[in-house]
Amino acid sequence: MAYRVLSSRIVPPSNKLSRRFLFVFTLSLSFTYLCYSVLFCSGTVMPRLHGFEEHGCARLESAGAKKLLQKAPFCAAESAQSGPNAALPRSEAASPARNQSGRRAAAQSARTEAARSKAGNGTSAQRYGNKKLPNALIVGVKKGGTRAVLEFIRIHPDVRAVGTEPHFFDRNYDKGLDWYRGLMPRTLDSQITMEKTPSYFVTREAPRRIASMSRETKLIVVVRNPVTRAISDYTQTLSKKPDIPTFEELAFKNRSQGVVDTSWNAIRIGMYILHLENWLQYFRLSQIHFVSGERLITDPAGELGRVQDFLGLKRIITDKHFYFNRTKGFPCLKKPESSSLPRCLGKSKGRTHVQIDQEVIEQLRDFYRPFNVKFYEMVGHDFRWD
């Protein structure tokens, strides 16, 4: 065997040549190991030893050395998060107390990296952490200001959100929770996962389905004067289907007698108390936070302050994140989540409404009043829509 031949050659201690060969062999072996360690950042190796393969760096390993080197700065943050002992000497790794502070520092470093990538270069895709089911949902209401709340709250470094509306608990429920989880962004344990789908609020099955995912889910409902909301809803439909009947024709069964058509969605959605009663069969009132759609426009920082409190987040989003854009006529973000440039919401947010006869508006106000009063009583807040 080759080994036996080799050993018979190197074993005699008197053989100087063999000793020299052994020395050179050991030296070259050490040198190869050194090169390997330098090229492949230690964080990618250590987590494997500690069983943290599921995190980012391990994934990058298979992409080859070139890619690895390009991603090196990211790797530092990822290894910090995935392998708490990776950056520590062995003696420290063995101590649980030091280990914890290392983990804290590592998590902090990963958070800083997340914040930097959010605020700075516009690459909002987070490549570390895990996809988790959402802990908080913006469930309604349509045309209440749900997009504004989502875009504003996601600038918080401890919030990660899906940009599009997943419609899981209404249209896609049969696809299953794994499908739903797959849509979520990667989050660290310290971060909150969120999505918004305004139609959940009026979907009969949504509260039961959400509760069966988790009874602890936090729910946000952005409410707005139901008359204005109905007009906004109609304006949106009209922009897509210009041939629909007039607002008045759709809103009343009999206008002269003031009989409102509650089967029309644009009207039905605004009967907030009826929908809320359905939610309260599955969730405590304290699990639901109501954002005023009106104040969201006049005082976005104030509303976002309360949203952050409700979500248990540090108040990071403040006045300094907003400016009022006169052309748009709405508050806009100085630095949105996806870019470092100031940005307002799109054209479909803040449309000029269809002109509606004042008399019709009064009739609808009268119609909604009793529903509004019950709603105020239930949530313990007067939204002053009358």
Ligand SMILES: Nc1ncnc2c1ncn2[C@@H]1O[C@H](COP(=O)(O)OS(=O)(=O)O)[C@@H](OP(=O)(O)O)[C@H]1O
């Ligand atoms: N900052 C800011 N910028 C633009 N628009 C804002 C903002 N804050 C609240 N709003 C109001 O949001 C309304 C749209 O609500 P939603 O995002 O819930 O609509 S949707 O259900 O997702 O279609 C939209 O309704 P319309 O004005 O009727 O278009 C706005 O009034």
